[in-house]
Amino acid sequence: METIKYIGExxxxxxxxxxxxxLSFVAxxxxxxxxxxxCKKSDxxxxxxxxxxxxxxxxxxxxxxxxxxxxxxxxxxxYVFQHSNREMDMKYILSCFWEGQEGSFLLWTFWxxxxxxxxxxxxxxxxxxxxxxxxxxxxxxFLASMLLGIYIGDYKIGSNPFLLLREHQDFYNIPVLQSPDxxxxxxxxxxxxxxxxxxxxxxxxxxxxxxxxxxxxFAFALAALFNRNYQGWQKTALPWTLFSILVLGVGILMGGAxxxxxxxxxxxxxxxxxxxxxxxxxxxxxxxxxxxxxNKNKGGSLFTTHFLAITSFLLVLYxxxxxxxxxxxNASVHSFTDxxxxxxxxxxxxxxxxxxxxxxxxxxxIRVTYVVxxxxxxxxxxxxxxxxxxxxxxxxxxxxxxVYAYYKYFPKEKEEEELYSREFWxxxxxxxxxxxxxxxxxxxxxxxxxKLFGLDKAPPKPYVYNEWMLPFTVLIMILxxxxxxxxxxxxxxxxxxxxxxxxxxxxxxxxxxxxxPLYVIGNEENNISVYNLIFYILLFTSALFxxxxxFDYWFSVLKGKVGKAGASIAHIGFALIVLGALxxxxxKTTLSKNTAAQKVSSLGTEFDDQKSILLTQGDTLPxxxxxxxxKGKRKEGINYYFDVDYFKPGASDKPEYDxxxxxxxxxxxxxxxxxxxxxxxxxxxxxxxxxxxxxMEMDTSKAxxxxxxxxxxxxxxxxxxxxxxxxxxxxxxxxxxxxxAEYYKSDSEIVVTAVLKAITSQSKVYYAYPQYIIxxxxxxxxxxxxxxxxxKFVFWKINPQEGTVEITLSEKNSNTKEFIVLEAYMxxxxxxLWIGCILMAIGTGIAVRERxxxxxxxxxxxx
Amino acid sequence: MKKLHIVGLLIIAxxxxxxxxxxxxxxxxxxxxxxxxxxxxxxxxxGKLDKTQPQIYEPQxxxxxxxxxxxxxxxxxxxxxLHKSKPxxxxxxxxxxxxxxxxxDVFHANDILMKCPSKYNDGKNQLN
Numbered sequence: 001m002e003t004i005k006y007i008g009e010x011x012x013x014x015x016x017x018x019x020x021x022x023l024s025f026v027a028x029x030x031x032x033x034x035x036x037x038x039c040k041k042s043d044x045x046x047x048x049x050x051x052x053x054x055x056x057x058x059x060x061x062x063x064x065x066x067x068x069x070x071x072x073x074x075x076x077x078x079y080v081f082q083h084s085n086r087e088m089d090m091k092y093i094l095s096c097f098w099e100g101q102e103g104s105f106l107l108w109t110f111w112x113x114x115x116x117x118x119x120x121x122x123x124x125x126x127x128x129x130x131x132x133x134x135x136x137x138x139x140x141x142f143l144a145s146m147l148l149g150i151y152i153g154d155y156k157i158g159s160n161p162f163l164l165l166r167e168h169q170d171f172y173n174i175p176v177l178q179s180p181d182x183x184x185x186x187x188x189x190x191x192x193x194x195x196x197x198x199x200x201x202x203x204x205x206x207x208x209x210x211x212x213x214x215x216x217x218f219a220f221a222l223a224a225l226f227n228r229n230y231q232g233w234q235k236t237a238l239p240w241t242l243f244s245i246l247v248l249g250v251g252i253l254m255g256g257a258x259x260x261x262x263x264x265x266x267x268x269x270x271x272x273x274x275x276x277x278x279x280x281x282x283x284x285x286x287x288x289x290x291x292x293x294x295n296k297n298k299g300g301s302l303f304t305t306h307f308l309a310i311t312s313f314l315l316v317l318y319x320x321x322x323x324x325x326x327x328x329x330n331a332s333v334h335s336f337t338d339x340x341x342x343x344x345x346x347x348x349x350x351x352x353x354x355x356x357x358x359x360x361x362x363x364x365x366i367r368v369t370y371v372v373x374x375x376x377x378x379x380x381x382x383x384x385x386x387x388x389x390x391x392x393x394x395x396x397x398x399x400x401x402x403v404y405a406y407y408k409y410f411p412k413e414k415e416e417e418e419l420y421s422r423e424f425w426x427x428x429x430x431x432x433x434x435x436x437x438x439x440x441x442x443x444x445x446x447x448x449x450x451k452l453f454g455l456d457k458a459p460p461k462p463y464v465y466n467e468w469m470l471p472f473t474v475l476i477m478i479l480x481x482x483x484x485x486x487x488x489x490x491x492x493x494x495x496x497x498x499x500x501x502x503x504x505x506x507x508x509x510x511x512x513x514x515x516x517p518l519y520v521i522g523n524e525e526n527n528i529s530v531y532n533l534i535f536y537i538l539l540f541t542s543a544l545f546x547x548x549x550x551f552d553y554w555f556s557v558l559k560g561k562v563g564k565a566g567a568s569i570a571h572i573g574f575a576l577i578v579l580g581a582l583x584x585x586x587x588k589t590t591l592s593k594n595t596a597a598q599k600v601s602s603l604g605t606e607f608d609d610q611k612s613i614l615l616t617q618g619d620t621l622p623x624x625x626x627x628x629x630x631k632g633k634r635k636e637g638i639n640y641y642f643d644v645d646y647f648k649p650g651a652s653d654k655p656e657y658d659x660x661x662x663x664x665x666x667x668x669x670x671x672x673x674x675x676x677x678x679x680x681x682x683x684x685x686x687x688x689x690x691x692x693x694x695x696m697e698m699d700t701s702k703a704x705x706x707x708x709x710x711x712x713x714x715x716x717x718x719x720x721x722x723x724x725x726x727x728x729x730x731x732x733x734x735x736x737x738x739x740x741a742e743y744y745k746s747d748s749e750i751v752v753t754a755v756l757k758a759i760t761s762q763s764k765v766y767y768a769y770p771q772y773i774i775x776x777x778x779x780x781x782x783x784x785x786x787x788x789x790x791x792k793f794v795f796w797k798i799n800p801q802e803g804t805v806e807i808t809l810s811e812k813n814s815n816t817k818e819f820i821v822l823e824a825y826m827x828x829x830x831x832x833l834w835i836g837c838i839l840m841a842i843g844t845g846i847a848v849r850e851r852x853x854x855x856x857x858x859x860x861x862x863x
Numbered sequence: 864m865k866k867l868h869i870v871g872l873l874i875i876a877x878x879x880x881x882x883x884x885x886x887x888x889x890x891x892x893x894x895x896x897x898x899x900x901x902x903x904x905x906x907x908x909x910g911k912l913d914k915t916q917p918q919i920y921e922p923q924x925x926x927x928x929x930x931x932x933x934x935x936x937x938x939x940x941x942x943x944x945l946h947k948s949k950p951x952x953x954x955x956x957x958x959x960x961x962x963x964x965x966x967x968d969v970f971h972a973n974d975i976l977m978k979c980p981s982k983y984n985d986g987k988n989q990l991n
Contacts, residue, residue, distance in 0.1 A: 416865050428870065435874055439881050446889075456892040458907040458962070460885065468881070594927050603946075603964060604905070607973045612926040612948045665951065673951035692948040693922065710920040710949065713930070780915065794917050808917040821926040821948045 008183035009076050009164070017065035017162035024058035024109075025144040027051050032137035038130040039226070045130070049120060052133060055140060056113045062147070063097075063106060066161060070096055075186040078168040079103070079161040085190035095200045096191050098208075101324060101341075102147055102161035107205060109143045111212035112136065119216065119240075128233060131223030138355075139215055142348050146341070157344065192670050193638055199258035203251065207278060210248025211316050214285055216240040217292075218313035221306045225359035230302045230410065234292045235858065237309070239851040241289040246844040248282045253837045264675040264690045266825065267585065268833070271465040273328050276444045277319030283437040284312040287430035294423045298488045301427060303410040307402075308434065310356045315441065317352055321345040328447050357398045360405040370401060388452055418490045425483040429476060436472045440465065466585070470535040473578055477542035480571050481549035484557075503549035511541025518587065528586070539582050546575035566850055570843025573836045580833025591624030591687070591824040612692055615644065617818040620655075627655050630820055633694070639664045639676070642691050642820050646680075663690045663822070686827040693821035695813070708792050709816055711808035715799075722807065724791055725815045727758040727766075734805060749775045754795045754807060758786055770795035770807065790815050890962070894935045898965035908961045908970065910935040912954070916942075920949045933959055933970075943970045950975060 034048035066079065070093055075081045083096040083103070098104045116136045123129040149160025165186075166177045176182050220237040224230050255275060260268040269275065288308035291301040322328060325342040354374055361367040374394060381390045417424040442449075446459045485491075485499045515537045519528060528536070554560060554568040562569075592613035613623055615630035622628075627647040634641050641662040650656035663678040677690040695709070714722045722729040732755040752772040759765055770793040771782040781796040790812030797806035890905040898906045916932035929949040934940040943961060950956075956977035963972035 417867065419866065424866065427867075431870055431874065435877060438878065442881060443885070457886070458890045458892055460889055464885075464889070594925065603966065603971050603973075607946055607963075607971070612922075614922045614926045672955060675951065693920075693926070693951070710922075711917050712921040712924075713917070713919040781917070796917050808919055819922065821922050823948075 004178070004180050006166075006183070007181045010074055011164075013065060013069060013074065014077060014162040014164065017062060017069070018160060020058045020061035020065060021144070021147045021149075021160065021162070024055050024062060025141065025148060027055035027058055028137050028140040028144050031055055032134055032141055035130050035134035035137055039134065048130070048133065052116065052120065052137060055137070055144075056117055059106075059109050059113050059144075062161075063110060066097065066103070066106070067093070073188065075188050076164055076166075076183045078163045078165045078171060081165050081171075081186065081188045083188070083191060085188035088190055089196070092191055092196050092201070094205075095195050098204045099191060099195060100161070102159055104204065104208065105143060105146045106161070107208045108212060109140065111205075111209045112140060112143065112215060115212055115216060116140070119219075122236075127227060127229070128220065128223055128236070131226045132219045134226075135219035135222045136215065139219075142351075146344070155343070156341075159341065189670075193666060193668050194262075194674060197258075197262055199254065199262060203254045203258055206247060206254055207251030210244060210251040210278070211281070213240065213244035213247055214281055214313045214316050216244065217285070217288055217309035221309035222356065222359055224306065225356075225362075228362055230306065231295075231299075234295045234305065235855060238289070238292045238296060239848050239855060241285060241292060241309070242844055242848045242851060244285050245282070245289055246841060246848060248278070248285065249844065250837075250841050252278050252282060257834075260688075261679070262676055264677055266688075266690075266823075267588070267827075268830075269581070271443075271460075271462045273444045273459075274323050276440050277315075277322050280437045280441050280444075281312050281315040281319065283433045283440075284308055284315055287433040287437075288312055290426050290430045290433075294426050298423050300413050300423070303406050304427070304430065306360075308430065311434075314349070314352055314356065315437070317349045318441075321349050322444065322448070327451065353398065357401055360409075361401060362405075362409050366401070370398075373397075391452075420486055420491045420493050420496055422483055422486040422488050422491075425479050425486060429479040429483065432472055432475050432479070436469060439468055439472075443468075467531065470532070470539060474535060474538045474542050477539065477546045477575060477578065480574065481542070481546040484550070484553045484568070484571075500549060503545060503552045506548045507541055507545035511544045512537070515540035518583075532586075536582065536586055539578065543575045543579040543582065547572050547579070550575070562846065563850060566843050566845070566847030568843070570840050570847060573838070573840030573843050576832050576836025576839060578836075580830060580836055584827040584830040584833060587828050589624070589826045589828075591626070591826055592689075592822055593623075612821045612823050615820050615822055620647070623824060624826065626658065630822075631660075632818070633820075638667045638669070640667065640694070642694055642822075644689070644820075644822065646687075661687070661689050665691055665694060681831075683831060684829055686830050687824065688827055689822055689824040691820050692823055695818065695820075705812065705814035706790075707813055708790075708810040709813050711794065711810040713806055713808050715804050715806050717804050722756075722809055724758070724789070724809060725811060727760045727789055727791065729756050729758045729768075729791070729793075729809070731755075731805075731807070732757045732767075749773065752795070752798065754793070754805065756784075756793060756807075758789060758791065760789065768793050772796065772798060772805075894937045895939045895941045895965065895970065896937070898970065899968070902964060902966055905962065905964055908933075908935055908963075910959055910961070912956060912959060913940050914954075916940075918949075918953070922948070933961065941965075941968065941970050943972055945972045945975055947973070947975065950977060953977070 028051075031048055031051035031054075034044045034051055038044040038048050069077055069080050070084050071090075073080065073084070073086055079100060079102065083099045084093070088096070096103075098107050116133065119136070120129065120133055123132060146158045147160060148158035149163065150157055165171050166182075171177070176185055179185070217237050217240060220233040220240075224233050252275070255278065256268040259265045259270065259275075265272075285308075288305060291305040291308060294301045295305055321342075325345050327342070358367055358371055358374075361370055377390050377394050381387045417427070443460045443465060446457050449455060450457055481503065482496075482500055485496055518540075519533055519536050550568040550571045554565045558564050558568065590611060592611065594612055613621065615621060615628065617630050617632055620627050620629045625648070627649065629645045629647070631643040631645055634643070641664045643660055643662050645660050646658045647655035648658045659680055661678040661680055664676045666674050666676055668674055675690045675692065677688055679689070680687040714720075716722075716731060718731050718733050720731050722731070735753045735755065737751045737753075750773070753769050754772070756768040756770070757765060758768065766786045766789060768784040768786050768791070770784040772795045773780045773782055779796070781794045783792055783794045785792045792810045794808045794810075795805065796808060798804075799806070890907060893906040893908060895908060895910075898904075898908060910933040913932040913934050918929070918931040920929045926948050927946055929945045929947065931943055931945075931953075932940050933943050945961075958978040960976040960978075961970060961972040962974040962976075963970055965971075
């Protein structure tokens with residue numbers, strides 16, 4: 001192939017970007033190596049710190065180059081081409097940056113660098129600096145390699161964001177790239193319009209900062225194993241862990257808010273694998289934070305703290321694998337596509353599990369044996385296959401060694417924990433969190449389990465998650481409410497019950513008084529199962545218990561001081577989130593009741609026949625407490641808005657205008673049509689609507705008016721009448737070209753013709769002859785059209801037993817009136833949930849500040 | 864026996880319970896013939912839309928009923944009644960996953976997942 005001399009390509013900047021990628025990788029590697037050596041030889045510290053700073057500069061360099069390229073529209077680069085275009089508003093440039101996999105890895109790397117630099121400063125000259133930064137650097141080595149885009153043999157390592165379009169395997173042979181001046185002809189594909197909103201500018205960076213921050217307790221825990229000092233790191237890591245709880249929590253809730261406001265999930269939480277995989281690390285890091293507090297105040301819980309801190313980060317890695325390897329396939333609506341990095345992601349997850357187990361084994365003989373055998377197994381898997389078997393053997397033996405390490409290396413408490421002690425209840429709470437996290441992980445991993453064991457299980461539906469989480473949440477609520485009233489070590493049972501009696505009595509009275517009428521009365525209509533009924537009432541009451549108990553503790557024990565009440569406020573927030581989620585989900589009511597439908601609930605509880613309402617333009621219909629009118633649609637850009645007016649029955653039954661909602665459908669060139677809800681917010685409820693079906697075409701052009709709308713089906717026999725909007729169509733006769741016997745004999749083809757006679761209101765008569773053809777046992781319907789009336793018939797089915805035929809009728813768009821199909825729900829008290837989110841964030845923030853203050857005070861004393 | 868050991872045993876019991884119950888209760892992927900043999904059980908059936916057969920949607924009569932014909936991965940075509948409104952972009956779907964039960968030769972679906980060619984796909988054929 002002759003080489004083309006391309007005009008106008010800006011080669012240098014891409015090379016600069018790739019240089020930074022290489023530099024960041026090499027510097028991270030050097031930093032890892034030198035911090036490792038610095039654990040023993042302190043004269044390497046200076047070099048190690050410089051290496052980490054060079055890595056930091058390189059990462060910022062990559063980001064800067066990518067931004068310059070996006071900002072100046074260098075479409076000859078694949079990343080810029082795929083994620084931006086000229087027409088796009090510049091305020092979305094950040095979203096372009098992290099829309100792709102490479103960009104989101106970069107975001108993660110960036111936050112790790114920021115946290116690493118701060119941590120390095122904080123830990124300077126301590127025994128923790130070298131091992132913690134060593135772990136940080138190692139993670140950075142792996143993350144930086146995700147951008148390398150180099151081949152070793154057939155294995156591709158990472159995906160380089162600085163590839164030219166003509167170098168990229170998906171694009172290199174598109175025609176426009178054959179012309180030398182292609183650069184001037186290009187415009188980018190642009191950002192996915194669904195992501196063009198403010199949530200996408202703030203949600204990913206928050207979430208990724210949350211993911212990054214789980215690295216800090218992980219690095220400390222591994223450093224502790226490395227240093228054989230299990231005791232000394234918790235006080236330094238605690239503020240970081242609380243920070244992680246705060247940021248990751250806010251990130252997840254932002255995702256929920258985005259789903260509620262802008263996506264048509266029909267709620268704020270859908271147990272989607274992508275949502276779950278950010279929730280699970282959060283649950284575990286919360287558990288870790290609490291065992292750290294136990295350890296700090298009373299000692300003990302050493303193994304659990306290490307285990308949780310390590311597991312949380314490993315679950316972040318596992319989530320990355322789940323959502324980015326394409327393994328979820330059909331199970332998730334918004335996982336990334338496979339970039340061919342599945343193998344690499346699996347390798348990373350396994351490497352860090354391996355590393356954690358290896359460091360856990362303090363006996364050097366056992367450790368070396370484990371390392372050697374693991375590496376041998378890995379080679380065996382590469383060379384001979386049996387990957388699943390080897391993975392199984394390795395996993396089981398690693399698990400066995402973890403249990404062994406727990407018994408052998410970790411100091412045990414001499415005496416048993418008291419039942420009435422704060423540490424026991426907090427510990428129990430942490431275990432419940434861990435257990436819920438494991439169950440959610442198990443459910444989310446069904447596609448992985450299918451792959452591993454050759455099963456064909458379907459991923460569980462949201463209600464399965466809800467039902468499983470109910471008892472755990474009740475348990476958590478009771479523990480959170482009561483634990484603060486217990487002292488560390490031992491509390492007298494009588495005093496304890498006396499102290500919680502106030503909150504307990506209040507919540508029992510309020511809880512039962514509210515929840516029993518809410519759930520039991522009128523339940524014949526709602527059909528809540530007994531299991532759910534009991535747990536709704538229990539959860540309602542126990543969540544109130546948490547709220548009251550923490551208020552009580554805040555005011556009677558902490559004397560209302562805000563600075564010390566971080567935990568109480570965060571716990572109140574958490575209980576309100578639970579309460580808001582419970583009420584708004586369990587009492588979610590469908591306003592758009594479909595009165596016309598036949599009942600399909602006989603098919604099972606999963607079938608719900610009251611979902612949608614048809615609104616014809618101009619007509620007014622009752623819907624829930626409202627009267628609604630569909631006014632019409634309008635188009636703005638690629639969004640189609642459907643304006644629906646809501647009226648309330650006013651005085652003397654005259655409808656009074658209340659408000660207008662305009663749910664929309666985005667005609668997204670990349671993802672197809674996606675509905676966007678519109679919600680009316682009240683203090684105590686939300687009216688949430690979205691259009692599930694609507695005709696999008698705005699044009700009154702001939703092409704549109706002459707197109708046919710959806711078919712209606714008619715079942716009947718000769719002599720029956722089909723009603724069209726502009727004519728009565730009589731089935732005149734049904735004729736076959738041969739008898740059944742002849743057909744079986746000749747075994748070739750039978751043609752059955754329906755003679756249809758359409759009579760208009762002006763008594764004009766038209767005929768149509770749709771045919772039902774069986775050829776070699778395959779049915780091929782042949783349509784027929786009455787053009788002057790805009791009617792199309794398909795004769796598609798014969799039911800010999802009933803003696804009926806089925807014919808569908810579609811009419812030209814010009815025949816019909818405009819309509820939409822709408823779903824409308826009422827979410828009661830969903831604001832309780834959002835208030836809870838804000839309180840939890842504030843409370844955790846206060847706790848971070850307080851812990852930092854305490855840490856400073858301690859450090860001050862010791863220096 | 865320590866309290867913590869009791870906690871540990873409880874965890875193991877719950878974990879085994881979860882695995883056992885979920886293996887028995889969750890629906891699984893199947894084809895139409897398996898669904899037809901077990902009319903009481905819910906299945907996920909994967910297949911493709913049969914475009915030669917009519918798609919019927921009459922929102923004036925019932926906005927929550929849409930019927931079409933799907934061919935499963937074994938090539939068996941069955942009539943499907945989806946008890947929901949007609950999904951957007953239905954015609955463009957490359958692959959369909961139906962969730963529901965088979966009753967007297969008709970598959971009644973309570974939910975549908977569609978794979979559309981461009982959904983989150985940064986791939987090919989989108990240059991214009």
